[in-house]
Amino acid sequence: MSNHGFFERQANARRNTTLLVFLFLVAVILISLSVCLVGYLVTRSETTSLSYLDWLMSRHGALTAGTVAGLILLVSAFRWLDLAGGGERVAQMVGARLIDPSTQDQEERRFRNVVEEMAIASGVPVPQLYVMDHESGINAFVAGYTASEAVMVVTHGALTELSRDELQGVVGHEFSHILNGDMRLNVRLIAILAGILVIGQIGSFLLQSGAYRSSMSSRRDNQQGALAIVGLALLIIGYVGVFFGRLIQAAVSRQRELLADASSVQFTRNPEGIAAALYKIGLKGGILKSTSHATDMNHMCFGESTRMAFSSLLASHPPIEKRINAIQPGLLTRLQSRMRDSVPAEKIRAAAASKTGTTKGSEVADQVKGFASGATSRNLSSVTRAPVAGAFSASVGQVTRDNEQYAESLLKQLPATFRELLYTRSGAVQLCYALVTAGVEPATRNEYLSRLDSHPLFSPQTDLLEKLVPTLERLGPGVRFPALELAMPALRKLAPEERTQLAEQVQILVMADNRMTLFEFALTSFLQRHLSADAGKASRVHYRSYRPVAGHLRALFSLMARAGTATPKEAGKLYKEAMAGFSEAGDSDSAIQEKVSLKRLREALTHLNALSPLLKPSIIDACGHCVTHDGKVDATEYDILRLVADQLDCPMPPLPGTH
Numbered sequence: 001m002s003n004h005g006f007f008e009r010q011a012n013a014r015r016n017t018t019l020l021v022f023l024f025l026v027a028v029i030l031i032s033l034s035v036c037l038v039g040y041l042v043t044r045s046e047t048t049s050l051s052y053l054d055w056l057m058s059r060h061g062a063l064t065a066g067t068v069a070g071l072i073l074l075v076s077a078f079r080w081l082d083l084a085g086g087g088e089r090v091a092q093m094v095g096a097r098l099i100d101p102s103t104q105d106q107e108e109r110r111f112r113n114v115v116e117e118m119a120i121a122s123g124v125p126v127p128q129l130y131v132m133d134h135e136s137g138i139n140a141f142v143a144g145y146t147a148s149e150a151v152m153v154v155t156h157g158a159l160t161e162l163s164r165d166e167l168q169g170v171v172g173h174e175f176s177h178i179l180n181g182d183m184r185l186n187v188r189l190i191a192i193l194a195g196i197l198v199i200g201q202i203g204s205f206l207l208q209s210g211a212y213r214s215s216m217s218s219r220r221d222n223q224q225g226a227l228a229i230v231g232l233a234l235l236i237i238g239y240v241g242v243f244f245g246r247l248i249q250a251a252v253s254r255q256r257e258l259l260a261d262a263s264s265v266q267f268t269r270n271p272e273g274i275a276a277a278l279y280k281i282g283l284k285g286g287i288l289k290s291t292s293h294a295t296d297m298n299h300m301c302f303g304e305s306t307r308m309a310f311s312s313l314l315a316s317h318p319p320i321e322k323r324i325n326a327i328q329p330g331l332l333t334r335l336q337s338r339m340r341d342s343v344p345a346e347k348i349r350a351a352a353a354s355k356t357g358t359t360k361g362s363e364v365a366d367q368v369k370g371f372a373s374g375a376t377s378r379n380l381s382s383v384t385r386a387p388v389a390g391a392f393s394a395s396v397g398q399v400t401r402d403n404e405q406y407a408e409s410l411l412k413q414l415p416a417t418f419r420e421l422l423y424t425r426s427g428a429v430q431l432c433y434a435l436v437t438a439g440v441e442p443a444t445r446n447e448y449l450s451r452l453d454s455h456p457l458f459s460p461q462t463d464l465l466e467k468l469v470p471t472l473e474r475l476g477p478g479v480r481f482p483a484l485e486l487a488m489p490a491l492r493k494l495a496p497e498e499r500t501q502l503a504e505q506v507q508i509l510v511m512a513d514n515r516m517t518l519f520e521f522a523l524t525s526f527l528q529r530h531l532s533a534d535a536g537k538a539s540r541v542h543y544r545s546y547r548p549v550a551g552h553l554r555a556l557f558s559l560m561a562r563a564g565t566a567t568p569k570e571a572g573k574l575y576k577e578a579m580a581g582f583s584e585a586g587d588s589d590s591a592i593q594e595k596v597s598l599k600r601l602r603e604a605l606t607h608l609n610a611l612s613p614l615l616k617p618s619i620i621d622a623c624g625h626c627v628t629h630d631g632k633v634d635a636t637e638y639d640i641l642r643l644v645a646d647q648l649d650c651p652m653p654p655l656p657g658t659h
Contacts, residue, residue, distance in 0.1 A: 006179065006180070006396050006397030006398065006650070007393075007396070007613045007614050007616060007617050007650075008613075008614065009180040009181065009259070009397075010180065010181050010613035010649075011612065011613045011614050016185055016252060017184070017185055017188065020185065020188065020189060020192060020248065020252065021192075023248050024076070024192045024195070024196070024248075027196055027241055027244055027245065027248075028069050028072050028073065028195070028196075029069075030241070030244075031068065031072065031196070031199055031237060031238075031241045032064075032065045032068040032069045032072075033056075033065070034237045035064065035065075035068045035199065035234065035237060036052075036055075036056055036061055036064050036065050036068070037052065038233045038234065038237070039060070039061070039064045040052050040055045040056070040061070043060065068199065071198060071199075072195040072196065072198060072199065073195060074195075075194055075195045075198045076191050076192055076194055076195030076196075077191075077195075078194075079190065079191040079194040079195070080188070080191040082191075083187050083188075083190060083191055086143070086144045086145050086146075086149045086151075086187070087127070087128065087142070087143035087144030087145075087149055087150050087151030087183070087187075088128065088149070088151055090143035090144075090151070090153075090187060090190075090297075091128075091130045091143065091151050091153050093291075093293055094132060094153070094288070094291040094293055094297065095132065095134075095290060095291055096130035096131060096132045096153045097130060097131055097132075097133055098128065098129070098130055099111070099112065099129040099130060099131055100423075101129075101422075101423030101424075101489055101490065102420055102423045102424070107159040107160060108129075108131065108159065110159075110164060110167070111129065111131075111154065111159055111167060111171075112129060113411070114164065114167055114168050114171050115127065115129060115152060115171055116407075116411060116486060117404065117407045117408055117411060118168075118171050118172060118175050118267065118399070118404075118407075119175075119485055119486075120406075120407035120410065120411070120482045120485060120486070120654065121267070121399045121403040121404045121406065121407040121653055121654070122175055122179060122267075122397075122398075122399045122403070122651055122653055123485075123642060123645075123646075123651040123652045123653040123654060124147045124150075124175075124178060124179070124485070124651045125147065125148060125150075125485050125488035125530055126485055126486055126488050126489055127142065127144075127147075127150040127151055127152045127178070127489075128150070128151040128152070128489050128492065129151070129152055129153075129154075129489070130151055130152070130153040130154075131153070131154055131155070131156060131159065132153060132154070132155045132156060132288070132290065132291075133156050134156070134289075134290040135155035135156055135157060135288055135289065135290055136155070136156060136157045136284075137155055137157045137281075137284060137285050137286045137287050137288065137289070138155060138157045138158045138161055138162065138277070138280055138281045138284055138285070138286050138302075138303065139154070139155045139157070139158060139281070139286035139288060139301045139302050139303055139305055140152065140153060140154040140155065140158055140170050140171075140173075140174055140301065140302045141153055141174065141186075141297065141300040141301045141302065142174045142175075142177050142178055142183055142300075143183055143186065143187055143300065144178075144183045144184075144187070145183065145184050145187065145537060145538050146184075146535065146537070146538055146649070147178050147179070147649075147651060148529070148530040148535045149492070149535060150178050150183060152171070152174055154170075155286070155288070157284065157286075158170060158302075161280060161284060162277055162280065163276070165268075165270055165272070165273035165276075166273050166274070166276050166277040166280070167277070168268050168270070168273055169264050169265075169268055169270065169273030169274025169275070169276070169277050170264075170274065170277050170302055172263065172264030172265075172267035172268045172273075172274065172399075173260045173261060173263070173264040173274060173302060174260075174302065175263075175264075175267065175399075176259065176260035176263035176264060176267070177256070177260055179263075179397040179651060180256070180259070180260075180263075180397070181538075182256055182260075184538050185252065186299060186300045189248075189249060189252065189299060190293075190296050190297070190300075192245070192248075193242075193245045193249070193296055194296070196238075196241040196242060196244075196245045197238065197241070197242055197245070198238070199234055199237055199238035199241060200234070200235055200237070200238020200241065200242055201238065202234055202238070203232065203233065203234025203235030203236070203237070203238050246316075249298065249299045249316050250299075250315060250316050252299065253299040253316040253317065254315075254316065254317065254318050257316075257317050257318060257323070258318060258323065258326055261274060261278075261323055261326065261327055262326070262327070265327055265328075266398070266399070267399040267404070268404070269401050269404075271327050271328045271331060272331070272335075274327065275324045275327050275328065275331050275332075275335060276335060277302075278303070278320050278323055278324050279320070279324065279332070279335045281302070281303040281320060282320040282321075285303075286301065286302065286303035286304060286305060287304070287305060287306060287307060288301075288305040288306065294306040298316045299316040301316075301317075303317060303320075304316065304317055392620050392621055392623075392624035392641065392652070393616075393617030393618070393620045393621045393624075393650075395652060395653055396617070396620065396645060396650045396651065396652050397650070397651060398653065399653060400653070403653040403654065406654055407482070407654070410475075410478075410479065410482055413475060413479075414471065414475075414479075414483075415467075415471055417467050418467060418468060418471045419486070421464060421467060421468065422483065422486045422487040422490065423487075423489070423490055424490055425457065425490050425491075425493055425494065426457060426461065426464065427464060427468075427487070427490065428487035428488075428490035428491045429457060429458060429491075429502060430460070430461055430464040430465055430468060431468055431483060431484065431487050432484075432487075432502065432505075432506050432523075432527070433449065433452075433460060433465065433505075433506070433509060434465055434468040434469045434472055435472065435480055435483075435484065435523055436448075436506065436509040436510055436520060436523065437449065437465075437469065437509065438469050438472040438473050439473060445469075447512075448509055448512040448513075449465075449509070451508055451509075451512060452505050452508055452509065453501075453504075453505065453508075455501070457498065458498075458501055458502065458505050476635065477519070477634075477635030477636060477639070478635045478654070480519070480523075480635075480639070481522075481526070481639060481642065481654070482654065484523070484526065488530060491527075491530075491531060492531070494531070496533060499531040499532070502527070502531070503524070503527055503528060503531070506523070506524060506527060507524060510523075510524060516598055518563065518636060518639075518640050519636055519639055519640075521598045521601070521643075522639050522640055522642075522643040525602060525605075525643055525646075525647065526643065526646065529646060529647060539609050539610060539649060540610065541610060541611070541612050541613075542610035542611075543607075543610055543611045543612070543615075544611075544612045544615070545615070546582045546611075546615065549604075549607050549608055549610075549611065550582075551604075552603070552604035552605075552607045552608055553579070553582055553604075553608070553619070554579070554590060554593060555593060555596050555600050555601060555603075555604040556596075556601065556604050556605070556608065556619070556623070556644070557575055557578040557579055557592075557622060557623075557626070558575055558592045558593035558596050559596040559601055560578065560622075560623050560626035560627065560640075560644075561574040561575035561578060561592060561626050562592075562596075563626065563627070563637065563640065564626040564627050564628075564629040564630065564637070565629060565630075570629075571592060572591070572592045574625075574626055574629050575592040576592075577625065578622040578623075578625055578626055579622075581618055581621075581622055582618070582622075605644065605647040605648070606647070608647075608648060609647055609648050609649060611648075616648050616650055617650075619644075619648065620641075620644065620645055620648070620650060620652075623640075623641055623644050624641060627640070627641050633655060638654075638655045642654075
């Protein structure tokens with residue numbers, strides 16, 4: 001039986017979004033009723049001796065409640081729209097700097113290498129990378145609505161204070177949030193908290209305004225006093241709302257942080273990496289000081305980004321000690337013992353003081369830097385083939401040691417010039433051309449390229465293609481999609497109209513020989529999926545059973561069955577085997593479709609992506625059954641399987657050993 005952990009977490013993330021909206025509406029109602037109570041007490045002497053309930057039903061009460069609720073909803077909606085830009089907007093909001101992919105800074109290059117290894121190993125596009133230059137604390141977060149548009153932000157302290165293994169543990173933790181769909185919920189929670197906070201901000205303004213007027217003039221003391229009282233009441237009400245908002249924040253985040261810690265260990269196979277990073281946060285702290293949004297971002301970060309009262313109740317993260325012990329019992333004791341063996345006693349005492357904000361924390365971090373690197377030797381010679389058929393869905397959202405070794409080995413085989421080209425817009429564009437024309441005779445390639453429109457950015461550049469094509473041909477089909485994933489940060493820098501033009505140019509190349517191969521279909525579908533105008537939008541669930549998508553299942557399995565067999569008879573048999581698991585749709589006895597156009601396949605995948613996450617693993621496993629029918633999986637077959645998974649929002653890691 002397949003492990004549906006990834007799909008269950010995706011479903012839970014969607015349910016949590018619904019719960020979050022419900023709790024927000026409850027908070028809006030409670031805050032509105034509380035403000036109405038203040039209004040009732042202030043105006044009661046000026047109207048009648050109505051009861052609070054009667055006053056609430058009056059015109060004054062209805063107007064007050066409607067105004068408050070409307071204001072909260074309006075502020076949240078405004079912030080929601082403001083964050084529609086996804087991860088990049090969040091990074092800009094906190095003042096983070098985009099890291100140039102071709103940076104020569106050693107710490108930034110190390111960070112980029114770790115992220116690229118994890119991206120290739122997990123089968124997702126490389127996220128945009130940012131650094132908060134003015135933050136000396138150790139922290140990180142990811143933001144965005146989909147893996148296609150994800151950004152990863154780290155503090156300068158995380159780059160300078162953590163060893164490579166520790167940084168890898170943090171990156172693995174953040175990749176878990178990308179794979180599990182946590183980012184979408186985190187960004188929406190920022191918008192919700194903004195609305196809840198606005199009443200308290202208005203109260204603070206009125207309170208300060210009353211105090212200012214009182215200091216400027218002694219007249220109208222009664223009005224000023226009333227203004228101050230109303231302001232104080234609204235401030236209290238607002239922060240009561242914030243208190244419950246923080247409770248929601250903590251309830252949503254704590255369990256997911258423990259899950260992300262466990263996933264990081266699974267990804268890196270090095271529990272000491274992330275544990276040591278957590279331990280250093282306990283010494284130095286992860287408080288964000290350069291942004292006013294630290295409180296809003298708290299639930300998104302690797303560690304607590306702000307100080308708050310009642311931390312045991314309101315903290316978005318479990319205590320550091322609990323997180324380390326959850327990773328591996330006894331690990332905290334080993335880390336403490338290792339520190340005592342290598343760090344003077346006065347430095348340890350200074351570490352405790354650093355939690356309260358003293359300036360000696362950085363000294364301690366310097367002393368203990370690298371004390372728990374947990375470095376392990378890596379054997380790249382034993383790369384194994386992933387399990388076949390029913391295990392395909394179990395690999396979605398997972399990273400094995402084989403995947404990680406494959407990614408490390410692949411990156412080492414890429415020439416420096418080839419890799420650097422992928423970090424530039426022009427190099428990334430030429431890579432798309434090289435992927436289509438690799439393996440074609442030079443004369444034929446030049447004839448195909450001559451059909452492309454003349455453009456400063458999109459015209460074929462022979463000098464760049466000569467540096468890209470030989471590497472693609474030498475390393476074989478297995479390097480194609482990893483190279484494309486490495487180029488995604490540069491491709492995302494293209495303006496919307498440039499993305500459209502790139503798609504048109506690639507389409508011209510694809511159709512130059514009047515046919516489209518399965519790989520070319522996978523390439524164009526990948527570009528459309530991740531560079532289209534709605535690439536950053538999360539797909540919605542429209543179907544909770546297979547019945548409404550029966551025709552689309554027939555189209556998909558017809559093509560997969562034909563791709564996995566040599567004769568029509570074998571294809572028909574394989575098609576029936578694939579459809580057998582979807583009997584509720586009444587399709588198991590239907591005949592295989594004679595022809596499935598690529599347009600029809602693209603339409604089918606679009607509709608299948610609207611299924612509930614819990615219904616998707618069976619589709620992936622049925623496709624896996626088709627491609628493993630002959631007992632082997634070549635690179636092209638696996639590319640198609642990964643395409644299906646990608647179109648269903650199910651990141652699938654590469655399969656080491658395909659040829």
